[in-house]
Amino acid sequence: MHIESFKYFQQIAKLQSISKVANNSHISQPALSQQIQKLEDSLDKKLFIRSNRGVELTESGKIVQKYADNMIRTYNKMLSDLNDQESKEIKIEGEHTIATYCLPCAILNMNFKFPNHKYNLVSASSDKIEQDVLSDICEVGFTTKPSQAENLISEKVINEKVVLISPPAFDLPEKIKLEEVLDHKFVILKEDCIIKDNFKNSIEDLGIDFSEVEVISRLDSTEAIKTLVRKGYGVAFVPYNAVRDEFSANEINVSRITDYDLDYDIYMINKKAKFISDEVKEFIANFKKLGKHICY
Structure with a gap:
């Protein structure tokens, strides 16, 4: 199975149309249908129900959709890491409000103090962040809830007012x-x-x-x-x-x-030390040194 097949699968599932994806991807419709057929054959499952109104996912297709996105992002992360072997870039994900308003300020402080680090910051949902850390799509995540995953470490790092x-x-x-x-x-x-x-x-x-x-x-x-x-x-x-x-x-x-505390803690989540690089270890240690009120 080639990763391109999963990419086409995801696009078809989203647009519910093989012809639209074929046009958008500049590939013939028969060639695209053949790609999907090969994917179905390799999985021994029918993934789409085809009709005059377009296509919709079968129950098996829904299961594949759940994992395909993570597979594609893991593959893209691998390519990124191969291209960035010399840059030592650290991939960071944060819940939307954290990534938009809190982390840029905190990471700017990190840049001033530790200019050898390079960062790639994106926003995501808390569930996706936890899964991406587990899957090595990102090295560090920031969420408003501690992770319950056995293989992840959660630590309060910021108190948001x-x-x-x-x-x-x-x-x-x-x-x-x-x-x-x-x-x-x-x-x-x-x-x-x-x-x-x-x-x-x-x-x-x-x-x-x-x-x-x-x-x-x-x-x-x-x-x-x-x-x-x-x-x-x-x-x-x-x-x-x-x-x-x-x-x-x-x-x-x-x-x-004055009479109720509506502030909340932000947790940094990452894999255990033996599973992360020295650069990520350095980032984690230095980030914690900045204190819980980083942006005030």
């Missing part, structure tokens, strides 16, 4: 109790995240159900949340690192909750 942001017109004080802000309209993230979980747990401790909070919008990104708050639509809880520039420019107000 969470603040309430509001439009200046609301004139909220710098320090405020949680119950005093619950009359406001909230903007939150769609997906599950530790900030939303901590918020829910805190108001439940006050005897208030989360459904009683007026949520006017559930958005995909912190950037979108900041936009609505700047425009005066409501308030939101976000990492302080995500709003330092807007706060400095007086575009938003920042408040700290």
Whole structure:
């Protein structure tokens, strides 16, 4: 089986069309169908159900799809490592908010202190990060939850400060109790995240159900949340690192909750020492020396 077959398989599964993938890949449709047929023959499983409306995955196809992405990324990582043998590049993954707002600052500090390191930073989901560390697709991961995998080490390395942001017109004080802000309209993230979980747990401790909070919008990104708050639509809880520039420019107000701790820890995950290179060991040791409040 060639890796190209899995790449074509993934594209067809995504677009649900052999003809579209053939056109996009500049390959004839019969040749592409032959590639998929060879893959099905080698696995002794039918992967697609073909019809006039296109193709859809069989149950076997769904299983292959689950592993194909990781196989392709592992293969690409191998090629990257072969090309970067002299560069000693360290691949790092972080949950989206961490990779976007916290790690760039931390890694900049690392560059100042340890200029011999080279980094490749990307964002990913926590589950994917853990799997990628296990599969050697990345050397180090940063998540908001410690890994439960037996072969991985998790360690708290950063404490992320969470603040309430509001439009200046609301004139909220710098320090405020949680119950005093619950009359406001909230903007939150769609997906599950530790900030939303901590918020829910805190108001439940006050005897208030989360459904009683007026949520006017559930958005995909912190950037979108900041936009609505700047425009005066409501308030939101976000990492302080995500709003330092807007706060400095007086575009938003920042408040700290005094009676509940909404801050969270960021964990660095990596394989055990015997499975990682000396460069990664050096990165891990030096990163921990920067302290838990790296960006403040």
